Amino acid sequence: MAEILVFSEKDEIAFELLSKGRELKEGLGLGLAAALLGQEVEGRSGQYFSYGAEKVYLGESTLLADFYVEIYAQALQRMAEEGGAQILLLGSTKRGKELASRVAQKLGAGCITEAIDLRLEGGGLVADRYALGGNTVASQVIKTERKVIAVMPKTFEALPLEAGKGQTVRLELELPEPRVRVVERRAKEGEAVDIEEAETLVCIGRGLGAEEDLGMIWELAAALGAEVGCTKSPASDYGWLSEERIVGLSGKKCNPRLYLGIGISGQIQHTVGILGSKIIVAINKDPQAPIFKIADYGIVGDLYEVVPRLAERLTTP
Amino acid sequence: MQIVVCLKQIPDLQQIRIKRDSREPVLEGVPLLFGDMDKNALEEAVRIVEKEGGKVTALALGSPKLRDTIKEALAMGADEAVILTDPAFQGSDTVTTAKILAKAIEKIGPYDLILCGEGSTDNYSGQVPSRLAEILGLPQVTYVRQLEFTEGGLRATRDMEEALEIVEVPLPVLVSVTSEINEPRLASMIQILRAAKKPLQEWSAEDLGLSAAEVGKEASSLEIISNLAPEQERKNVTLEGEVDEVVEQLIDALTREGVIAR
Numbered sequence: 001m002a003e004i005l006v007f008s009e010k011d012e013i014a015f016e017l018l019s020k021g022r023e024l025k026e027g028l029g030l031g032l033a034a035a036l037l038g039q040e041v042e043g044r045s046g047q048y049f050s051y052g053a054e055k056v057y058l059g060e061s062t063l064l065a066d067f068y069v070e071i072y073a074q075a076l077q078r079m080a081e082e083g084g085a086q087i088l089l090l091g092s093t094k095r096g097k098e099l100a101s102r103v104a105q106k107l108g109a110g111c112i113t114e115a116i117d118l119r120l121e122g123g124g125l126v127a128d129r130y131a132l133g134g135n136t137v138a139s140q141v142i143k144t145e146r147k148v149i150a151v152m153p154k155t156f157e158a159l160p161l162e163a164g165k166g167q168t169v170r171l172e173l174e175l176p177e178p179r180v181r182v183v184e185r186r187a188k189e190g191e192a193v194d195i196e197e198a199e200t201l202v203c204i205g206r207g208l209g210a211e212e213d214l215g216m217i218w219e220l221a222a223a224l225g226a227e228v229g230c231t232k233s234p235a236s237d238y239g240w241l242s243e244e245r246i247v248g249l250s251g252k253k254c255n256p257r258l259y260l261g262i263g264i265s266g267q268i269q270h271t272v273g274i275l276g277s278k279i280i281v282a283i284n285k286d287p288q289a290p291i292f293k294i295a296d297y298g299i300v301g302d303l304y305e306v307v308p309r310l311a312e313r314l315t316t317p
Numbered sequence: 318m319q320i321v322v323c324l325k326q327i328p329d330l331q332q333i334r335i336k337r338d339s340r341e342p343v344l345e346g347v348p349l350l351f352g353d354m355d356k357n358a359l360e361e362a363v364r365i366v367e368k369e370g371g372k373v374t375a376l377a378l379g380s381p382k383l384r385d386t387i388k389e390a391l392a393m394g395a396d397e398a399v400i401l402t403d404p405a406f407q408g409s410d411t412v413t414t415a416k417i418l419a420k421a422i423e424k425i426g427p428y429d430l431i432l433c434g435e436g437s438t439d440n441y442s443g444q445v446p447s448r449l450a451e452i453l454g455l456p457q458v459t460y461v462r463q464l465e466f467t468e469g470g471l472r473a474t475r476d477m478e479e480a481l482e483i484v485e486v487p488l489p490v491l492v493s494v495t496s497e498i499n500e501p502r503l504a505s506m507i508q509i510l511r512a513a514k515k516p517l518q519e520w521s522a523e524d525l526g527l528s529a530a531e532v533g534k535e536a537s538s539l540e541i542i543s544n545l546a547p548e549q550e551r552k553n554v555t556l557e558g559e560v561d562e563v564v565e566q567l568i569d570a571l572t573r574e575g576v577i578a579r
């Protein structure tokens with residue numbers, strides 16, 4: 001039977017996709033399989049069965065120890081061809097995006113990356129993703145017989161089954177030596193923060209002049225019981241905050257009850273991450289800043305005057 | 318060093334208006350420009366050639382407005398440019414875009430390095446670089462925030478979610494860059510004037526040996542069912558007055574909304 005084939009280099013994302021795959025396969029009359037790629041992967045197959053995989057392809061090779069997209073794409077292509085996969089579901093991580101595109105090209109398949117929803121409509125598979133930089137949401141259908149879709153992490157919930165079992169299929173893979181070589185890996189200072197879960201979110205942008213000024217932002221956040229998020233620059237360019245805190249198109253999508261944007265212009269790539277907020281407050285000294293157009297309450301003023309005063313009033317009633 | 322830089326002409330995203338009733342985007346009259354990260358890719362290419370010698374060719378597929386848009390790439394330091402503007406190309410998706418760009422790159426001639434943005438600023442699919450590398454049979458190094466040349470190849474720092482990954486790869490190779498790699502230069506008046514004299518070629522499907530059926534909307538793998546702005550109902554209340562007053566007003570409003578505990 002033709003199948004849906006799930007792969008992510010992150011197990012938890014694969015489990016989300018398998019959970020969604022269980023729903024889709026009914027409507028499409030397909031089987032549900034997963035791919036495991038790496039050096040010793042068989043031990044993980046049980047968990048994959050418990051999320052609904054009926055079949056797990058095992059691709060074991062020392063050449064798969066590091067993630068080289070060319071080699072991974074080749075292995076995944078082989079698995080897709082073995083089981084006649086019609087739909088490949090991947091995680092839309094950085095690696096997942098490049099893998100999806102490269103394997104799609106190998107398979108002659110159309111591909112959608114950064115999908116934020118997936119559903120059956122009139123018997124066909126429809127994927128949503130942001131378009132025009134976040135100005136719009138495009139609903140798209142892939143016309144090729146084989147379809148590759150990379151889905152944003154946490155789009156679907158991972159739902160384990162009471163009991164799950166299936167079949168493992170070990171494939172002999174003929175893989176070339178990678179042309180790219182990793183010579184060093186420097187872990188980023190990770191931070192265990194989940195701003196997507198925050199009920200109240202204070203976000204700062206380039207309007208904040210210096211790293212020291214973060215102090216008053218943390219004070220305001222403490223007064224509100226809020227998490228602190230940011231636009232791209234304070235994390236990626238200045239390194240003041242970890243990249244886990246970026247909100248927007250390439251960062252986190254947040255649905256807080258209260259969002260406070262401070263010194264943020266409101267460019268679409270940021271605001272796309274806050275559309276789910278119940279109340280949006282903006283503090284910006286430029287009355288023309290686009291963020292005011294999507295704000296419930298706007299204060300035109302200098303953040304250096306407004307923020308300390310607001311924090312003070314919230315702590316001393 | 319022979320470098321081809323792929324740049325996509327996109328609408329200025331800040332100037333897109335949304336129709337109130339239908340939530341459709343209005344693209345008429347919106348100026349066209351090159352995407353941010355594509356300019357980073359071009360800047361990187363120009364810096365490499367300034368140091369190592371060689372030539373930078375800017376390559377763009379899009380509407381005939383490219384005849385104007387491409388001048389910025391030439392002014393920023395590309396030595397020559399190729400634009401692909403055939404009406405038959407209209408409605409291209411990532412599959413056909415990669416196909417057309419690959420043909421053009423082969424026609425441009427021998428190359429050491431192909432540079433792209435990690436994603437186009439409007440679509441951000443990241444598909445074109447990987448597809449191009451696959452068609453051209455090249456290794457790819459994506460999400461690069463630092464690039465340097467070594468004996469016989471290059472060393473790149475990739476910006477992944479959890480780590481910086483430093484890789485080495487021989488030439489030729491396809492590299493896609495992030496916005497952190499550099500600060501693109503603003504062209505000076507003299508450079509803008511000089512750009513007009515730089516070689517610019519315009520190729521059609523026929524020039525690339527492609528039939529109209531192989532490119533454009535018909536050959537595209539995607540069908541867009543709808544493309545609308547998400548629904549947003551906001552109050553748009555501006556609080557005015559002295560700092561103390563607006564802070565009071567804000568606290569009152571947020572208390573009323575039930576989003577802060579008092």
Ligand SMILES: Cc1cc2nc3c(=O)[nH]c(=O)nc-3n(C[C@H](O)[C@H](O)[C@H](O)COP(=O)(O)OP(=O)(O)OC[C@H]3O[C@@H](n4cnc5c(N)ncnc54)[C@H](O)[C@@H]3O)c2cc1C
Nearest residue numbers: 205206207231232248249250251263264265269270285303
């Ligand atoms: C493909 C792509 C993906 C991207 N993804 C993201 C993303 O996920 N998240 C993201 O945030 N960005 C993202 N960006 C970047 C985005 O385009 C914008 O550059 C960024 O959001 C702008 O950040 P900002 O509002 O902090 O800075 P600016 O646009 O520079 O705005 C600063 C604001 O601060 C105000 N200000 C200055 N001083 C004061 C003061 N004293 N008091 C009050 N206000 C003051 C100014 O009036 C201005 O409006 C992405 C870009 C691209 C191309």
Ligand SMILES: Nc1ncnc2c1ncn2[C@@H]1O[C@H](COP(=O)(O)O)[C@@H](O)[C@H]1O
Nearest residue numbers: 323324378433434436437442443444445
């Ligand atoms: N029409 C195009 N013309 C030239 N280069 C393009 C085009 N579309 C995409 N690219 C290149 O591919 C990169 C990624 O685009 P995308 O796959 O749309 O996210 C861009 O940053 C460009 O470098």
